[in-house]
Amino acid sequence: MSQNLTPARVPTPGKILSRELEARGWTQKDLAEIIGRPVQTINEIIRGTKQITPETAIKLSQALGTSAEFWTNLEVKYRLHLAGKEKKQEGKEQIITRKSQLYTILPMSEIIKNGWIKKQIPLIV
Template identity: 40%
Template structure:
């Protein structure tokens, strides 16, 4: 079941990103599963659509790169979301990772 674009801005992903001992969900996973997969869109096609290098998108999808403000603006324009939606996903992920590092420090 797909999520309506209008509903995304009001959604809170804290419970997903901060899922206890499960690894936090990366913004790239959300991009892949909730946006690209339903549209059968490749990373290369998205990169072309938003005028960024293809490796930027593949790095985001692989969790090797975060979403910057510039990329958030471009994703928002392409998918009809807000840039804040993408930035909030990134911040929630970063906070979850920092919390994990602090609580599991030796």
């Protein structure tokens, strides 16, 4: 049986960027000047209120000697982590898994079509 392990905490891409700036001795203003973006944009990325776009990822990769994929992957993994936490808190993840299992083992479309169960009723086992 495989285990689905998830990290307890996923750092924001902004946290990684902040540490990189610190290691280089750069300020947010320095980076903004280098990549030609407003300081506010850099600050919002670091605070986690603005996502790293593909265009910004390319500029960051050029300035920091990384790949654009590094920055986009950090962003996507962080956003997926947040979305997964929300789904778990709502309990929807379990419902979707159970529904999927039912549709795999039973002809659910036919069962609903024949009126044996109503489509509006959540299929929870």
